[in-house]
Amino acid sequence: MTAHPAPTADSPLLKTEVADGIATLTLARPQSRNSLSEAMMAALTGALADIAGNTAVRAVVLAAEGPVFSAGHDLKELQGHRDDADRGRAYFEDVLKRCSTLMTALVRLPQPVIAAVEGMATAAGCQLVASCDLAVAGAQARFCTPGVNIGLFCHTPMVALSRNVSRKHAMEMLLLGAWVEAEDALRMGLVNRVVEKGSAVAAATALAHRIAEKSQVPVKLGKAAFHAQIEMGLDEAYAYASRVMTENMLARDAEEGMSAVLAKRAPSWEDR
Template identity: 75%
Template sequence: MTTPQDQMADETPVALHVEAGVATLTLSRPAQRNSLSEAMMASFSQRLEQVSGMEEVRAVVLTAEGPVFSAGHDLKEIQAHRGDADRGRAYFAQTLERCSALMKAIVRLPQPVIAAVEGMATAAGCQLVASCDLAVAGAQARFCTPGVNIGLFCHTPMVALSRNVAPKHAMEMLLLGEWVLAEDAARMGLVNRVVEAGSALGTAQGLAAQIAGKSRVPVRLGKAAFYAQAEMGLDDAYAYASEVMTTNMLARDADEGIGAVLARRTPQWEDR
C-alpha cells in the first residue's frame, strides 16, 4: 500500500517509508553521492521532525541509494561562496551549524536510529554513521575522515567520531585520512555488525523490528538517559540514572514486565 510518506519520496532528497513500527529514511540523491547539501540537510531535518512526532514509529533505519552512503558536505556549494565579501565565512558557519543541528537531532530523536551502510561514508557522512545509535555495515563498506588530505581537518565529524571510538583510533582516522574497512570499523566500535554485502538494510530493519517489539517507555527513557549521563561525572551520572530508573520502575509496563517474568508468561505492553 502506498502511504502519504511514500508519495512524498520523489519530491525530497530523503524518502520516508513507515511499516510495522519502523521508519526507514533513505538518502535519495545517488548522483550527488548523497552529499549533505543544503537541500539534503533541510529535507533530512524535516523528516526527523516528522518521525519524532509519530507515535507509531518505535525505531528508525537510515539507509542510502547508490554506491555511496554519503560523501559528506557538498564541496561545490562550499567553493561557490569563496567569492563572498567575507570569503564565505558566514556561509561556512551557517552550513556547519545546520549540519551540527542535524546530527544532534538524530541523537535527541526519541526513537533509536540504526544506520545501514553500504559503500562509502566519508567526512560528514562518517559523522552521520557515528551519530546514529547503532550501525550495520555491508562487508564492502568503507569509512573515512579525509579532510586532512585537502587541507581541512574534520573538526565537526571529530565530535561524533570521538564519542564512538577510542581516542587513538579516532586520531588515527582524523590525522591520516585513510580508508577504514568495515571489519576494522567494527573492531574500533564505529559499527555494531558487519554483514554480507547488500544485506545491511535487511539486518538493520531486523534489529529495528526487535526494538519495535519492546515497550516504548524504557526504550525512549533509556536512549535519552544514555546520552545525558555520558556527559556527567560519575557521581552525577549515578544520581541521574537512579532518578530515571525510579521513574521507569513506576511505569505500568515495568510492573507488567516484572510480573510476566515471575508468572512465566509473555508481557503485554501498553506503552505507559
C-alpha cells in the same frame, strides 16, 4: 560546475517509508554521492522532526541509494561562497550550524536510529553514521574522515567520532585521513556488525523490528538517559541514572514486565 537535476516529487532527495512501526529514511541522490547539501540536511532534519512526534514509529533505519552512503558536505556549495565579501565565513558558519542541528536531532530523537551502510561514508557522511545509535555495515562498506588530506581537518565529524570509538582510533582516522574497512570499523566500535554486501538494510531492519517489540517506555527513557549520562562525571551519572530508573520503575509497563517474570508469562505492553 556540474549541475545536478533538481529533486522532484518523482525523484525526491530523501525517500521515507513507514511500515510495521519502522521508518526507513533513504538518501536518494546517488548522482551527487548523497552529499549533505543544504537541501539534503533540511530534508533529513524535517523528516526527523516529523518522526519524533509520531508514536506509531518505534525505530528508524537510515539508508542510502547507490555506491556511496554519503560523501559529506557538498564541496561545490562550500566553494561557491569563496567570493563572498567575507570569503564565505557567514555561509560556512550557517552550514555547520545546520549540520550540527541535524546530528543532534539524530541523538535526541526519541526513537533509536540504525544506520545501514553500503559503500563509502566519508567526512560528514561518517559523522552521520557515528551519530546514529546503531550501525550495520555491508562487507564492502568503508569509512573515512579525509579532511586532513585537503587542508581541512574534520573538526565537526570529530565530535561524533570521538564519542563512538576510542581516542586513539579517532585520532588515527582524523590524522591519517585513510580508509577504514568494514571489519576494522567493527573492531573500532564505529559499527555494530558487518553483514554480506547488499544486506545491510535487511539486517538493520531486523534489528529495528527487535527494538520495536519492546515497550517504548524504557527504550525512549533509556536512549535519552544514555546520551545524557555519558557526558557526566561518575557520581553525577549514577545520581541521574538512579532518578530516571526510579521513574521507569513507576511506569505501568515496568510493573507489568516484573509481574510477567514472576508469573512466568509473556508481558503485554501498553507503552506507558
